Amino acid sequence: MEPDANPISEADAANELMRLARQIARHNRLYHAEDSPEISDAEYDALVRRNAELEAAFPHLVREDSPSRQVGHEIAASPLSKVRHEVRMMSLDNAFSDEEVEEFVARVRRFLSLAEDEEIGFTAEDKIDGLSCSLRYEHGRLVMAATRGDGEVGENVTANVAFIPDIPQQLDGEAPDVFEVRGEVYMEKQAFTALNQQLMEDAREKAESRGEAFDPASVRQFANPRNAAAGSLRQKDASVTAARPLRFWAHGWGAASDVPGETQHEVMQRIQAWGLPISPHLRRCGSVAEMLQHYRRIAAGRTGLAYEIDGVVYKVDRLDWQRRLGFVAKAPRWALAHKFPAERAETTLQQIDIQVGRTGKLTPVGRLAPVLVGGVTVTNVTLHNRDEIARLGVRPGDRLVVQRAGDVIPQVVENLTREADRPPYVFPDHCPECGSEAVAEEGEVDVRCTGGLICPAQRTERLKHFVSRGALDIEGLGEKTIDQFFALGWLESPADIFRLKDRRDDILALEGWQDKSVDNLLAAIEAKRTPDAARLLFGLGIRHVGAVTARDLLKGLVDIHLLPAKAAEIHRYREENPRGEEESEGKFNTRTVEAIKAILQVRTDGIGTAVGNALADFFHEEHNRRVWDDLMGLLDPPPYEVETRASAVSGKTVVFTGKLETMSRDEAKAQAEALGAKAAGTVSAKTDLVVAGPGAGSKLGKAAELGIEVIDEAAWAEIVKAAG
Known part of the structure; x- marks a missing residue:
């Protein structure tokens, strides 16, 4: 790619390369590890080609996790044993x-x-x-x-x-x-x-x-x-x-x-x-x-x-x-x-249905008059999102050219009747499943339901997340059990988990349950009546509030009960301070970020408008407030305290890089914080220690240049162990 043929700044190129790396990695996982692709071969190839063009124009921006360095995808959890190839199995350009x-x-x-x-x-x-x-x-x-x-x-x-x-x-x-x-x-x-x-x-x-x-x-x-x-x-x-x-x-x-x-x-x-x-x-x-x-x-x-x-x-x-x-x-x-180029055919768009995914994403699906494309009868086509519908100008009744890109997933190539005198399609602003507001966050194209915990399309997945290892970690309440109890009408919200004690006889009557297993489950649930506040917040599944962000939020707030009021305050601030010229031009609005940090009483760089808006949207929904009130009436999370232990890294700044094999990146950062250290994302003169796993790249070079100590994951485990 010639940079002057398609002007793009170095900063924009770096951001786009970051997004492409994440997108391509996700689609690699879906295709190679899970056998469930979401996009066509042609769409995937377009992402890879764009990545290659940017890397050719900006070779110094090539990332450690660049798709150009990857083949296939690491194996997902599988009952099959692993085999290391003597000679690497390559891909093809x-x-x-x-x-x-x-x-x-x-x-x-x-x-x-x-x-x-x-x-x-x-x-x-x-x-x-x-x-x-x-x-x-x-x-x-x-x-x-x-x-x-x-x-x-x-x-x-x-x-x-x-x-x-x-x-x-x-x-x-x-x-x-x-x-x-x-x-x-x-x-x-x-x-x-x-x-x-x-x-x-x-x-x-x-x-x-x-x-x-x-x-x-x-x-x-x-x-x-x-x-x-x-x-x-x-x-x-x-x-x-x-x-x-x-x-x-x-x-x-x-x-x-x-x-x-x-x-x-x-x-x-x-x-x-x-x-x-x-x-x-x-x-x-x-x-x-x-x-x-x-x-x-x-x-x-x-x-x-x-x-x-x-x-x-x-x-x-x-x-x-x-x-x-x-x-x-x-x-x-x-x-x-x-x-090969994809095969194409013409057909009529009969209607547009909105499907709600487990994360709340609203995906428009076009229902087509059946048409034969490449030997397969096509009746449905994904329209991806609100922006894609606007770009194509599609409405029910339009004549479309469709193709099976990569001979797999149908897609719309052209709208032949976009100039016809019909009103444009209006994308819903409320979830068709639960009626909650459906919004697109700033800078994102996907419209998502804000119903979260009460949305039928999301409910079971949200419940599974709520009890997962990183959240409340309730032993014995696995995915199959949640599906079973949900189908029986026993679980509709997180609070219902803590009412299961009243269903002991009902559970015992189910096939496969014995006195001991039921008692163990109920005991595990009761043990979470006073949950760790950060785990509880993470378990709610609020967008942009991961495990680390939940801890960072509560370091400032301390009392999780303050969260709804703080979210309401952010919502009022947004209404009173609509986006100004600075934000409308896509620039970083320092004033808004600092206002949100002040409301939330945090100083962490990772918390800004995305987190603040997600909290405001979540608690603005009456459904979510009812779920919250119901849950907090049954639980008593204590004030959040960051417990630190004296260690060899207390007061130091640690950077984790490469692929960690024994823990997730969030777990590693949590360990560092528990040892009194600060976990940073980049290597600088302020860095004291770098923990490097397989695949570590440029950060190692930077560490060597600055004379910073580098250890492997096993050595880090010894530091954690020594701290007691």
């Missing part, structure tokens, strides 16, 4: 145009210092949309199968792949002592459709056997074949995998004691000879023209394929050239994925 492919080839030529007339051979094969998997063979026998995970650590799925007929347990013919075949586990389109139909039928039969009404909307089906493959392979019970029609094909290799060939094409042919499938469309191309011709040939026939693909992968054929080209942060220089 993407291209979306012929020009980008031409530049890729030119870049390879420049790197290798090749003459213009010297041929560079490439393999080209269709890019299947599946789950990456590595198969380790020793002396020809399969000994380990693992998913990609974050590229360095994956999940052990050896028992599961035994049920995939494409994967041989013993290779045919002679093979190296060690050879890791890498490829994709996938599910064919027809099998995917049949699986979802079977899930629906199984749910119907289960409901009928119980004499219950069947609700099709309650059935959780797979969104696409890739998710179906991932969900089927990553099973603790291998018999579930065995019942799913999974396939596999190879596209490369990892660790190898010997590589049987001098080119990519030769080795792939050898892998096929060992009994592993490879792409039937794998070809060797001698020029850019041949590569693009093969790309168009595959694109033209993709709808007739039995499996889903999203592009074509090109790889430099000569292995000695691959070794010379090497890798960038997360991808090889010698390979490129040429993505």
